[in-house]
Amino acid sequence: MSYPTASATPQRVLYDFRSDTVTRPTPAMLAAMAAAEVGDDVWGDDYTVQALEAETAELTGFEAGLFLPSGTQSNLVALMTHCQRGDEYLVGQLAHCYRWEGGGAAVLGSIQPQPLEHAADGSLPLDQLEAAIKPDDPHFARTRLLALENTIGGKVLPPAYVADALALARRHGLATHLDGARLWNAAAALGVAPAEVARGFDSVSLCLSKGLGAPVGSVLVGRKDFLSQARRWRKMLGGGMRQAGLLAEAGRHALRHHLPRIGEDHVNARLLAEGLSRFAALTVAPVQTNMLFVSVDPAIAADFAVYLRQQGVLISGVAQQRWVTHLDVDAAAIAATLRLVEAFFDPAKR
Structure with missing residues (x-):
């Protein structure tokens, strides 16, 4: 299977999973x-x-x-x-x-x-x-x-x-x-x-x-x-x-x-982990709170990281990735991100 590679200019940031420090004041x-x-x-x-x-x-x-x-x-x-x-x-x-x-x-x-x-x-x-x-x-x-x-x-x-x-x-x-x-x-x-x-x-x-x-x-x-x-x-x-x-x-x-709703970030992290785990090239470590650690097949790691950035999804790492859920990424953002990941692995979904 062929995967998309870097070529297009990155879009604006849609979902930032690099850290829970990136939130903006409401x-x-x-x-x-x-x-x-x-x-x-x-x-x-x-x-x-x-x-x-x-x-x-x-x-x-x-x-x-x-x-x-x-x-x-x-x-x-x-x-x-x-x-x-x-x-x-x-x-x-x-x-x-x-x-x-x-x-x-x-x-x-x-x-x-x-x-x-x-x-x-x-x-x-x-x-x-x-x-x-x-x-x-x-x-x-x-x-x-x-x-x-x-x-x-x-x-x-x-x-x-x-x-x-x-x-x-x-x-x-x-x-x-x-x-x-x-x-x-x-x-x-x-x-x-x-x-x-x-x-x-x-x-x-x-x-x-x-x-x-x-x-x-x-x-x-x-x-x-x-x-x-x-x-x-x-x-x-x-x-x-x-x-x-x-x-x-x-x-x-x-x-x-915001303190009373912090458990929602944990729920969203589990949703994200379940979704990413569907893809054989991604191995997700067990999730306890709002952080996911994802090992990516080295054969596709660089292309996958570039693709995410092009789609406006920011994460930390390449072959060893960290995804962090927070106040600014709700369940709808998780679902949208998973659709973008699916499109990477299945060209018919693009």
Whole structure:
């Protein structure tokens, strides 16, 4: 069978599956932002920022929150607050705060990462964690922190594992941080409140601009004394913003209106996975949340990727693809995309 190859000029983007970070503010969100009550957050008098921080903290079971421009800065501030120069944090090889954030902990915080291999379910094996904790000896960096991520690669960490990992950390006097950029997805997949996923951690970073669809921002939650120190690091790293209530109101709107529907993204991901699995050249890994990982027959991978782009469908990768469902791709978009995929494999459908 022959497949279409690259030749035509790409059409406009119809469906963007590259990430759940690509969402656009809804008209209702924009209206809420325009009406936001603002002050100067560096001076500590932006009411809307304070409201977002308090609401996020209450939702996740913590004393307080701190609004930051990005998840990367939120994780970095957390690491720098937990650790001093020369300290070490235990982290997964594929964790965002180790692999995808420019080495900020090491470069800006002088904090040594100790990366560990993940198990198939995304966890860090407990025996490997325990073995990686350094003795109290001047030859070694001081192990101070365990950093986990949930979800990671679209997978939900098993709750029993998280409880055991937190107990291990406590036994060894380690602080704990959770990169909960997609904690909302983990909670939806488990059918529990967000506070259940966050329970037991000393700090959690929560993203507003992924599945929740806000344009900007993350909230770091924890104890009040911890966040008082974190606020100083935020200022030093350039994260102090002025009339940030305009952005914070987008986050408040997302928590009220977009968080309740996040499970729809999981349903759509399963629909997409079922549809793609019909084609022998595509192998789809089991789906837990809003991410699909698709292995494409190498003989057609390049042509398939080019074809999708030509049709206005954006994905990440070529032979190993990632598809992410989100607020801006509904069930109708899934159905339309699957028709385009079918047309690639069956010329009679074009």
